[in-house]
Amino acid sequence: xxxxxNIAAQxxxxxxxxxxxMAVACxxxxxxxxxxxxxxTNFRDLxxxxxxxxxxxxxxxxxxxxxxxxxxxxxLDFFVLTFALFKSGAVPVMIDPxxxxxxxxxxxxxxEPEAFIGIPxxxxxxxxxxxxxxxxxxxxxTGRFRWGMTATLxxxxxxxxxxxxxxxxxxxxxxxxxxxxxxxxxxxxxxxxYTHPNFQAQVEALRAxxxxxxxxxDLCTFPLFALFAPALGMSSVVPDMDASRPARADxxxxxxxxxxxxxxxxxxxxxxxxxxxxxxxSRGVKLxxxxxxxxxxxxxxxxxxxxxxxxxxxxxxxxxxxxxxEALPVCAMGSDEILGETRKLxxxxxxxxxxxxxxxxTVRVIxxxxxxxxxxxxxxxxPTGQVGEIAVNGPMVTAQYWRMHQATELAKxxxxxxxxxxxxxxxxxxxxxxxxxxxxxxxxxxxxxxxxPDAPAGEMYTIPCEAVFNTHPAVFRTALVGVxxxxxxxxxxxxxLDPEAGRVDEAKVRAELLGIGAAHEHTKPIRxxxxxxxxxxxxxxxxxxxxxxLAVWALERLGG
Numbered sequence: 001x002x003x004x005x006n007i008a009a010q011x012x013x014x015x016x017x018x019x020x021x022m023a024v025a026c027x028x029x030x031x032x033x034x035x036x037x038x039x040x041t042n043f044r045d046l047x048x049x050x051x052x053x054x055x056x057x058x059x060x061x062x063x064x065x066x067x068x069x070x071x072x073x074x075x076l077d078f079f080v081l082t083f084a085l086f087k088s089g090a091v092p093v094m095i096d097p098x099x100x101x102x103x104x105x106x107x108x109x110x111x112e113p114e115a116f117i118g119i120p121x122x123x124x125x126x127x128x129x130x131x132x133x134x135x136x137x138x139x140x141x142t143g144r145f146r147w148g149m150t151a152t153l154x155x156x157x158x159x160x161x162x163x164x165x166x167x168x169x170x171x172x173x174x175x176x177x178x179x180x181x182x183x184x185x186x187x188x189x190x191x192x193x194y195t196h197p198n199f200q201a202q203v204e205a206l207r208a209x210x211x212x213x214x215x216x217x218d219l220c221t222f223p224l225f226a227l228f229a230p231a232l233g234m235s236s237v238v239p240d241m242d243a244s245r246p247a248r249a250d251x252x253x254x255x256x257x258x259x260x261x262x263x264x265x266x267x268x269x270x271x272x273x274x275x276x277x278x279x280x281x282s283r284g285v286k287l288x289x290x291x292x293x294x295x296x297x298x299x300x301x302x303x304x305x306x307x308x309x310x311x312x313x314x315x316x317x318x319x320x321x322x323x324x325x326e327a328l329p330v331c332a333m334g335s336d337e338i339l340g341e342t343r344k345l346x347x348x349x350x351x352x353x354x355x356x357x358x359x360x361x362t363v364r365v366i367x368x369x370x371x372x373x374x375x376x377x378x379x380x381x382x383p384t385g386q387v388g389e390i391a392v393n394g395p396m397v398t399a400q401y402w403r404m405h406q407a408t409e410l411a412k413x414x415x416x417x418x419x420x421x422x423x424x425x426x427x428x429x430x431x432x433x434x435x436x437x438x439x440x441x442x443x444x445x446x447x448x449x450x451x452x453p454d455a456p457a458g459e460m461y462t463i464p465c466e467a468v469f470n471t472h473p474a475v476f477r478t479a480l481v482g483v484x485x486x487x488x489x490x491x492x493x494x495x496x497l498d499p500e501a502g503r504v505d506e507a508k509v510r511a512e513l514l515g516i517g518a519a520h521e522h523t524k525p526i527r528x529x530x531x532x533x534x535x536x537x538x539x540x541x542x543x544x545x546x547x548x549x550l551a552v553w554a555l556e557r558l559g560g
Contacts, residue, residue: 006168007199008086010231012047019044022235026075051166053084056156060138062115064089071118074223074243077142089169093179098244098539107181107189108132171196179402182325185538191402192326201395203231205329205359216264225267237261247271247542251279262289269541270300277308287311296321297541299352302343309335322354327397327426331355331440347471349464349520351441361394376415376425390428397426448547450482452489454525465523474501474509481551492528492554496535506531530557
């Protein structure tokens with residue numbers, strides 16, 4: 001760990017230790033034979049390039065505290081710019097470009113960036129749609145030509161060129177390091193305010209809990225996770241894929257990158273795990289270099305885990321991580337325990353086990369309420385086995401949402417007696433419970449529960465209900481939604497059939513699903529089944545089901 005609290009200080013340390021090792025490999029087109037070519041940058045050059053750009057940023061007024069929207073595709077420019085911003089103390093504002101034009105504009109209006117760095121297409125959209133028109137005063141393009149902007153990235157690099165190392169700023173403990181927006185899958189996107197200690201805690205958790213060591217090779221299918229690779233001494237391979245559409249990734253390209261570079265670590269969304277695992281396992285593909293696979297963002301079906309694990313060497317595991325943009329990582333669980341034990345309980349409707357706390361996180365389950373908690377107390381903690389809202393405390397927990405006081409008040413619980421730097425608890429907005437062995441079980445989002453007097457406890461939780469129906473061989477996934485009519489919520493099961501199951505008799509499948517539901521006490525109230533051609537999902541992981549949209553669709557199908 002660097003003596004400097006700046007997360008970017010890890011890069012120069014790695015550059016001093018292994019200067020000529022590969023830092024980043026980026027696809028640069030294909031050969032005539034169709035094989036991908038890659039450009040490779042070592043740690044020394046990545047460090048020097050980010051030093052030059054950090055100096056260049058200061059020449060145009062982007063310096064410590066400057067909020068800077070960053071809209072650059074995964075690749076060398078993304079790595080260079082992000083580390084340059086962190087080194088200089090500027091505050092990168094990270095927004096998923098796939099969240100939609102309206103939401104993106106709202107995020108920029110909320111964060112009020114003073115600078116905007118992006119690819120030419122991002123700047124064109126900014127001008128046409130008026131993004132952050134009132135706040136942005138400095139514009140930088142990664143393109144070759146300035147076209148009326150303040151500078152190009154190449155000009156900044158040239159202006160900051162020097163033989164002297166750039167000294168990263170020493171941040172204050174509570175100094176804003178970045179604003180990372182949530183995907184907005186269950187409400188408007190919110191900007192989580194990150195400090196350097198938050199990032200440091202994440203790096204240390206990955207190092208300690210997953211055993212990541214310097215010299216490993218990471219396939220960065222998720223850009224934000226890729227930023228941890230240089231800090232961990234890992235080489236980063238940028239795959240040939242649209243990072244905002246992991247469900248459409250080409251399995252051949254992903255597997256080729258793993259083989260070409262001897263990838264040891266893969267962080268992938270559940271959608272990517274499903275797609276690559278199904279393609280590779282059906283063809284008997286083996287991935288001997290992979291030591292671990294980490295997936296998060298939504299529950300990963302046991303069948304998808306099993307397929308992917310079949311490609312790994314004995315001893316290698318697929319880890320499912322639990323957390324959120326506001327607090328990550330929180331819990332983790334390996335495929336050995338999932339496939340050997342908890343999957344059976346999941347299929348019976350017990351929820352999805354997400355494992356035990358990691359990274360110094362303290363996790364508790366508290367009573368379900370829609371109102372703020374003014375102060376943490378022992379009396380909030382529910383006993384083992386009782387479902388409630390999941391709350392997290394630890395160094396990875398962000399303290400607030402940027403300029404969203406009400407959202408912060410609802411999501412954070414002050415803890416005046418907590419140790420320095422850990423005085424807040426974050427309400428995850430998820431429901432779950434602890435078992436007798438200290439493992440956390442996830443039961444779905446608080447906002448997605450269906451409240452109906454027909455349910456045994458007056459409430460139905462999505463994940464425990466859906467899991468029993470997902471065991472049907474013709475089903476890809478299901479979603480429980482509540483449709484309100486005459487003042488009463490009716491539970492409706494939306495079903496997406498497995499495209500590889502071929503043509504099926506929907507009436508027969510519906511009857512079989514109703515039979516499955518009738519056999520379990522907690523799913524007996526479900527008497528309506530609707531088939532959907534393809535569920536709406538979140539833009540970040542392509543895995544979180546858009547149940548709010550499905551509820552509207554179901555209402556229309558049932559006559560509105």
